[in-house]
Amino acid sequence: MPRPDVRRLLDYVNAAGPTELDIEIVRKSQDAAVEQADLPMGDLATVRDLEMPGGIRARLFDPRESREPGPVVLWLHGGGFVWGGVESHQSLCAQAARELDLPVVLVEYRLAPEAKFPAAQDDAETAARWLAGNPAELGREVRSLVLAGDSAGGLLTIVTAMALRDRPAAVGVDAHLVIYPVADESREYPSEREFAEGYLLTAAQRRWFREQYQPVPDDVRASPLLGDLTGLPPAVVMTAELDPVRDHGRAYAAALVSAGVPTVFQEAKGIVHAFVLMRGAVPSARADVSAALAALRGVTGTAA
Template identity: 40%
Template structure:
């Protein structure tokens, strides 16, 4: 794209349709929001697909007046694993009921008159458990994806995702840092992505709820993700995780933090992750690469949005922990880099790939035409998002599985 063309290249029709839906839903550019309002409202963008899925599921349950997961999956044309997750969320919220009239056959309904819940539910049992006892999932795991909230080092919150049917052996694990410009986002907003990749790759995921700016400017977020990596290396085996098969991943600002954590681990001799995945990573806080000019008015993330984020995070553009492109890229793990053609941060990914290749690294760059920043979060609505998630899962299986 030549300078000054802006976003003249056409968006993919899937992206155009999604943006129209978001506009009708009243989603505003993050640059129009204060940091506090952004945390309350900015993540609505990530939640729309999940909320629509829940509404559709409730409508089907009302029609059936009670159904099993296989019956719902067939009626809705969706996977049983996806419906299982949605039903669990609705159950914990008190919106649906579950009954097991015969062993192994659970029927769900929308009757709201039940006054108490049974203790058959895994999440409720976990809540009642003694936090000082060893994690039982390290010895015996379920045939369905399970999650557990953790506190790393006593105060850093994280969420562990275990893939279905994983048995009792040690699992490969991916440390995940969420996007959100270092200002918004959380393990909640990226739960769907982590679940999808956990299920498809067969790897455990640990998603880190690092501190956010402006209350905690640079390098707080980088410190937290590096702390999480240190904690995993020291304690991961207690959770049934194989730290010798460790990957690091992040999207958007999380890609910056994931790369910095991998570089720090290498420099400190802590460990060398076996895989690195960066999705639409924002690696140049100086915002000096051409795509920030050529795609200044790109949808979902504009150059003005990026300036707003960076102004709150306040990283040092001359230090590799703030701007990893200026650091030493030698001896990094095999890397998969996902880029979008209509992303102001597109050149961050492309320059990083070129420099990593020049430094002797193994890198695969996949650029998706017609896509906007962080499109992988919309894999439920955009086919390219599904394709990118599939590529990430394959890479993780290849690098981390035996």
């Protein structure tokens, strides 16, 4: 059952009807939705744009002007591989930087349909290896990485963690955080049928996202649950109870445990997909985001 603030949001969205599935309309409507539903970014000591190899855009968020050598968080945003970037997720990453007391680098990878599978995966790995190489542009010495992402960015986080396990970067990965990740394009899960309509992210939207991005279902970089998860860094996995991709996250957490990976699993009850971008319209979501970040602090050993 939806929480009261989630119920109000769903009533509003369902009454408005579906958005036309045209790429420019979807991008503009999602930008407008985040502007209305999310919180302001707030103040940080450091907010600075970065440019990575290949023209990949990124933004650094840090509650401190300078700091000692340590971990850096790489955040890979959601948006169905067709939408999102440094503007859509800057408030979320600012919260993460404050609550983790770590620098967070938000990466704006290439989007579909202009860049189809596996362009986003390639950009995510490129960004991680660039950060691990201690680029002077960052202005901070990187001793290790923490990988994080939501939705499509959750998939990219998993795939990047696998890539850096198989071919290590200049520094290691302490942990990875995935929030309502997509993890398996090779099959349909029960939650995809249970929450196909009326819970914000619809079956029609998910089909359209896949048509734009064109993932290869049996490729491990589209369906990491088909791959070997042994040896991945410790994980925090958070799902949303009323979410068509809920069971992807549940299955991923279970597979991590079976593979011997230290894993914290959390499920946000009574809430829907994309809640990390709705902390203004859905105030209860703020505690869920904070819970995931607190778990990540514990896993990385940086808890206050």
